[in-house]
Amino acid sequence: MxxxxxxxxxxxxxxxxxxxxxxxxxxxxxxxxxxxxxxxxxxxxxxxIKAKQYTEDHEWIELSADGKTCTLGISEYAANALGDVVYIELPQVDMDISAGDAIGAVESVKSASDILTPISGKVFEANSALESKPASINADPEGDGWIAKLQIDGEPEGKMMTKEEYKAFTEEA
Structure with missing residues (x-):
């Protein structure tokens, strides 16, 4: 019972x-x-708030929840266009940057391209794993293949696009 x-x-x-x-x-x-x-x-x-934003130069940034830092990388479209990456020049930690500055470079078997930053601030971390395995940027350019983390100073400059807008932009090219 x-x-x-x-x-x-x-x-x-x-x-x-x-x-x-x-x-x-x-x-x-x-x-x-x-x-x-x-x-x-x-x-x-x-x-x-944390959604990725893309530039016309094929970089992306993802703001942190507090809006004081961001992660920077190249888009999947750029990684595919470059082909197999063989060398990455990473920015120096504590480097002061201004929007539009070249903070590094990506070299592949096809070409080389500067990494431009759409936002001003200071580099506080670089993805050192890319130095020993640069080809890993091809595997996951918008995830583990990030380039640098930045303390930001202000808002991004230039046209920033959502994922959908960026996809439409790359399909037009």
Missing amino acids: AARLSVAHATRQLTSCAARRPSPFIPATCQRWQRAPLERRLFSVSAA
């Missing part, structure tokens, strides 16, 4: 959770679940 009562009690609790009705029988986990939609909305807003 005791097992039947506990099953009935659990059924009442689940029904209360599913219906989202306040009840003294709702366990704390269900009460947190009831607040989840608000938390999900806040998460989606912060994801939009």
Whole structure:
């Protein structure tokens, strides 16, 4: 008989959770679940802030959540256009930069290209893994193949594009 009562009690609790009705029988986990939609909305807003932005020179930046730093790299389109990368000149840590500066270079079997920064600031980290394995930028240029992390000073200069706008831009070329 005791097992039947506990099953009935659990059924009442689940029904209360599913219906989202306040009840003294709702366990704390269900009460947190009831607040989840608000938390999900806040998460989606912060994801939009961190969206990558692309330049016409085929670099991307991704701002951090606090808006004080960003990650810089070359786009997948640029990596494919360059071909197999054989050498990467990385920026120096603590290097002061201005928007439009060449902060490094990427050389491939086909060509070489400067890495331009669309934002002013200071380099605080360079992806040293690319020095020993430059071809890894071809595998994941918009992920592990990032070039540098920057402390930013101001807003990006020039035209910045969303992923969709950048895709349309590269399809026109």
